Amino acid sequence: GQSLEQPSEVTAVEGxxxxxxxxxxxxxxxxxxxxxxxxxxxxxFLSYNxxxxxxxxxxxxxxxxxxxxxGYLLLQELQMKDSASYFCAGxxxxxxxxxxxxxxxxxxxx
Amino acid sequence: xxxxxxxxxxRILKIGQSxxxxxxxxxxxxxxxxxxxxxxxxxxLIYYSVGAGITDKGEVPNGYNVSRSTTEDFPLRLELAAxxxxxxxxxxxxxxxxxxxxxxxxxxxxxxxxTVT
Numbered sequence: 001g002q003s004l005e006q007p008s009e010v011t012a013v014e015g016x017x018x019x020x021x022x023x024x025x026x027x028x029x030x031x032x033x034x035x036x037x038x039x040x041x042x043x044x045f046l047s048y049n050x051x052x053x054x055x056x057x058x059x060x061x062x063x064x065x066x067x068x069x070x071g072y073l074l075l076q077e078l079q080m081k082d083s084a085s086y087f088c089a090g091x092x093x094x095x096x097x098x099x100x101x102x103x104x105x106x107x108x109x110x
Numbered sequence: 111x112x113x114x115x116x117x118x119x120x121r122i123l124k125i126g127q128s129x130x131x132x133x134x135x136x137x138x139x140x141x142x143x144x145x146x147x148x149x150x151x152x153x154x155l156i157y158y159s160v161g162a163g164i165t166d167k168g169e170v171p172n173g174y175n176v177s178r179s180t181t182e183d184f185p186l187r188l189e190l191a192a193x194x195x196x197x198x199x200x201x202x203x204x205x206x207x208x209x210x211x212x213x214x215x216x217x218x219x220x221x222x223x224x225t226v227t
Contacts, residue, residue: 033215033216035216041220042200042218042219042220042221043153043200043202043216043218044218045215045216045217048215087152087153089216095166096141096158096160096206097155097158097166097168097169098143098155098158098216099155099169100145100152100153100154100155101152102151102152103151103152
């Protein structure tokens with residue numbers, strides 16, 4: 001089947017850099033997207049990678065290696081407000097289904 | 111723009127009851143999705159639609175039905191509610207242009223929190 005795997009929790013210090021990994025188990029995904037969700041809120045779009053390499057959007061960067069079925073989200077200059085859950089999502093090209101990973105809960109400590 | 115609007119925000123159902131979760135978007139998006147999210151878990155795709163009159167099953171469609179008679183509306187129907195359907199339900203939409211829809215961000219509604227007892 002199709003699945004995206006992420007670590008369940010990551011803890012980091014304010015001002016630091018943290019990387020959240022995502023590995024996927026199918027060859028049918030077209031690109032990888034990342035979403036942020038604060039407790040009690042709705043997911044919001046952060047970034048996407050259609051091709052291999054690094055995409056940068058302010059303090060957030062996302063990387064994709066299709067040959068390794070692997071991607072990551074890099075958060076720099078961490079702020080307390082970055083404490084949230086982060087989800088990778090892959091589009092199944094054959095059906096337009098957007099499948100989400102299990103999510104990584106990021107806790108930023110002072 | 112209101113974006114994606116979901117109603118109701120909260121609902122408690124008894125086992126065996128039925129209900130419809132409403133979802134409307136005013137962005138003229140072709141693609142619409144229904145997800146459920148159990149506490150501390152990821153989002154599971156229930157149904158999706160790539161345009162009016164076209165719907166398809168996602169990862170967890172059993173116990174649900176959808177229709178898409180207009181571009182704007184994508185209601186989700188629960189028949190014979192069960193405790194396993196207790197969850198937060200999110201509706202989302204995107205522009206979705208062919209296979210480049212991966213670069214079309216999903217816009218989510220605020221969710222409907224459903225409890226079945």
